[in-house]
Amino acid sequence: MSLMALGLNHASAPLDLRGRFAIPADRLGGRLQALRAHLAAVDSPASGLAILSTCNRTELYLGLAPQAEPQPALLEPVVAWLAEEGASSPEAVRAHSYQLQGEGVARHAFRVAAGLDSMVLGEPQILGQLKQAVREAEGVGVLGPTLQQLFQRSFSVAKAVRSGTEIGAHAVSMAAAALRIAQQLYGDIGQRRVLFIGAGEMIELVATHFAAQAPQQIAVANRSAERGAELAARLGAQLLPLRGLDLRLGEFDIVVSCTASSLPLIGLGAVKRALAARRREPMLMIDLAVPRDIEADVAGLEDVYLYTVDDLARHVQQGGARRQAAVQQAEALVDAGVHRFSQWLEQRCSVPLILALRERSEQWRQLELERARRALARGEDVEQVLEQLSGSLSAKMMHGALAGLHASRGADHRDWAAAARRCFLGEGSAPH
Missing domain, CATH: 3.40.50.720 (NAD(P)-binding Rossmann-like Domain)
Structure with a gap:
């Protein structure tokens, strides 16, 4: 999953250290632009950025280019930038921060939006602050489609937690x-x-x-x-x-x-x-x-x-003990949200493959259609031309699967067989 995040919060850093890295709301847009310039200078694959800064946390979210794999080294320029912002050292940032990637970023963002990662369990104020962070990132054009989808889904999860559990029923602000x-x-x-x-x-x-x-x-x-x-x-x-x-x-x-x-x-x-x-x-x-x-x-x-x-x-x-009973239910809603977001991201990553498959099938169609037109122009029998057209298309469609089945062995063969059953026979899985 092409997501990474770096953050400090009330659980990882003391108050005075958090204060060093806090970014006032009226400076957020400018700091986002500065971070984008900093990452561009080091050829970072980050294609989306967002910063959430409140009295309890400062978190930096990165959406990566589709071909980039999340890895700790990609956050080092972010660590360096944040350390300079807070007049601190990279070592201090690392010692008091958490680094997340992939599904861990989605789960964290959903829990933050739902008030499950707050000092005050279920407090609603963080959701408004998160929406403001998204508006700032959109306003300066750095959010990107992956982070936009992540945060929109986090808002939906927060709404489901708020309306479907007792997390906020006994809130003490x-x-x-x-x-x-x-x-x-x-x-x-x-x-x-x-x-x-x-x-x-x-x-x-x-x-x-x-x-x-x-x-x-x-x-x-x-x-x-x-x-x-x-x-x-x-x-x-x-x-x-x-x-x-x-x-x-x-x-x-x-x-x-x-x-x-x-x-x-x-x-x-x-x-x-x-x-x-x-x-x-x-x-x-x-x-x-x-x-x-x-x-x-x-x-x-x-x-x-x-x-x-x-x-x-x-x-x-x-005064928060009564809300703890709803946490398990809220976490289940977060899990479901993470699962749906992961599915969306995987499907989005498959778009180039889908486009390539459609292009190849269109090439086959045009090739066989042109052959059929030439045959008809020569006066060949219509039924024979249609037979040849359908047979050629069928052979092209089946060639890859049949070649894979014939050439594979062991686990590789079982994978090919399972894929062929799903694609051509409509079966959910290979028989045991």
Whole structure:
């Protein structure tokens, strides 16, 4: 199967290392073009590319040219490119990544789409992120037909898992987990002031959960004032500028941040000043960004409760036991999807053979038809001409199979016999 993939996720790499390789959504198209140029420079047989980058994973998918066989060496240029992207070493990428090929790529992609490979079993957000990754690859013209078919089928499998199993019936989201942690710490959220930094999908989900508890104050800060204003309007929140935000941190009991910044937005010094202004009243800080928005050292401060995306995932898993019963059923749907995709890919690989067979049969037809026309022009009997035409076509059609049967021995002969029975007698298999 002409597929390969390289990836790092929550199971293979720690948070800070994943952060090195995370690619913001607005840079995905450009990075895909850069990867295509890099692979073209080393004569890679990759004919299709896609990159999935979320807070939990960065995965690179390759569709290979039909004549190329998947092999580990073909991923080495991808390893080198990703290492350079993350200002890391190829050794670090290899140590914390997984390399997949053939059916393993299809199975992985289907499990990712279905939420079976997520930190939160069955979480639905990954499907939207995967669809966005496909749109980006299509937008810059690098997806290719094999990967397009792979991902379209992954969406179908995800839909079947979602509608046909209980995987998502008891879903506990990151947003719900964030609210639960806040309630465990503070009790009534209605007496608390909450700051959201960012205005993306994850912040919107978390903010919606918190807004339902009617906090005393909600504020939104975002790099794009327009998008921040839209979210603030929906929440009935105050819009704050990012510039100078560190001077106002002390006003808030709960800070939730998830941006695409490549560097931390909130440093240790700013949090220390905020705590001093609050007279050591505790703060809850939830950092859902990869790379981090809040410096890791903040976790060492006595009056700060800092949770990362990995911390929240552990809380979520505590409520996931009821979904485990549906995993076996979901995996069976994935297996069926992989089988159907493998069949499609094999049939697609047979297209050149099918075209060649049709061309050869048409050559035979034209040759015998021309002979028949010449015979009729000479005045030969019509019945005799038709007999000769049908006999010649039959002989040409049977020649290869009969020659193979006569010339073969042992297992080779049994294979020829089985093929002849299937092709000419319509039998499903050779008799035992």
